[in-house]
Amino acid sequence: MRPHRRFPIDDVSQVGEARRAAQALAAELGFDEEAAGRLALAVTELGTNLVRHVGPGRQAELLIGPDAVRGPDPAPALQVLALDRGDGMDLERCLRDGYSTGGSSGTGLGAIRRQADRFGAFSAPGRGTVIATRFAVRGERSTVPPRPPAFDIAGLSLAAPGESVSGDAWALRRDGAQWSLALADGLGHGPEAALAADRLMALLDEATPGLLASPAGFLDSAHEPLRSTRGCAAAMVSLGEGGAPLRFGGAGNITGRLISGVADRSLMSQHGTLGMQVRRLQDVVYDWPPHAVLVLHSDGIVSRWSLAETPGLLQADPAVIAGWIARDHLRGRDDATVVVARRHEGQLGQLERA
Known part of the structure; x- marks a missing residue:
């Protein structure tokens, strides 16, 4: 992207x-x-x-x-x-x-x-x-609304001041009922950082669905191929349809949070940099509370932010939430990426009935 x-x-x-x-x-x-x-x-x-x-x-x-x-x-x-x-x-x-x-x-x-x-x-x-x-891109617009997907995901990425490319990258892949969402932050910024982040996104595209079922397993597998780059911090989330909990793996300073009107839970990444030095990663499984949104962002966004002063924002479109966070909490000296995901209402209904 x-x-x-x-x-x-x-x-x-x-x-x-x-x-x-x-x-x-x-x-x-x-x-x-x-x-x-x-x-x-x-x-x-x-x-x-x-x-x-x-x-x-x-x-x-x-x-x-x-x-x-x-x-x-x-x-x-x-x-x-x-x-x-x-x-x-x-x-x-x-x-x-x-x-x-x-x-x-x-x-x-x-x-x-x-x-x-x-x-x-x-x-x-x-x-x-x-x-x-x-x-x-398509000019013809159907009058029949498409069936909403299980997850609604949007984000934005901004390059560091003076750069035309971003050292951050993010991608979404779907394999049937399994969704894989990844975010990478290449060390530094500029073209070399972009090469590292883009390499991880290419590996995501090439991976087998079985490997992607474990975010930590996928990130571990990407460590050696990334040695030819300057390396990157990275996080990946595996999302299952039908109200399943999410599975998270991360290395370095990618921030992940699950936020609702009553809770704000951080997703824990491990220390290390893919392509340079990292201990074996482990998956962490988190329950996804009803009406909570998932936020992933790179360290171009200040980590200590809160949406408590804007009641109602969490019900907005994920792209709006991403824009609001970037507007108010951009560090302004590095690449910055924010991705927001929400489980569709139909998925919420399945979770609440379980």
Whole structure:
């Protein structure tokens, strides 16, 4: 996954720059004219809203980058996030056509939701707003909603200041009812760090499903192949459908947490660096409480963060949660990646009935 590009939005001229970058990425991915048009409209509307309603000096920005796999046989997709630290908004009212606080026609946010393949948002008074949208490469959009997958997973990756590539990488693989989610942080940053992280993602793609059933076993198997690189910290989670607990393995400073409204549990990684020095890793099994979300992130995000002051955020789209964490807790001097996973409601029902 290439990193998201960041576009600070303080005036209208910067909106055009973001739109042109989004169109270039869409062309690379093979977006047709209809899909590319929807994307361009959304970037323009999101950026214009930031200029009109947030204004300069409020750390408003657009993030544009690839979106994660979300369902069976997915098309390539782009993710556009709008982040700000403004006064917040009444999302329910702002999504109604005709409502406006800035003298416009009041169709912008509602139009964005209609144009996007996926839309999520969260806002809090005095804390700002995060809006996350997804646009798929295919222009034809089915009128029949697809069956939701067992897990809803989204994330974003940002390169260190001055770098065009990220030394972090993450990937999701599905093998029937088994899901494997991995995150790697190559030592340092820049191209050499990216080579190490990307090598682990390639090994994930090549591994047999049996090996992936044990995250620690897979990471152990990757240690020797990674010796030709500068090495990386890494974590992997094996997720089973049907309300099964998750299985976790990690080496180094990848943070994992299971967070609900009543609990916040850290997932324990072991010391070491894959490709350099690491003791034999062990799987740790954790119960996944109902309504809890799983968060994985690299050390480009401050480790001691809390969502306690934003009630309701944990019910938002995973992409929105990832954007909120990155907005508020970015160290700003290293690559940073945040991945958020939620068990689908159908899975929750199975767990609660068990």
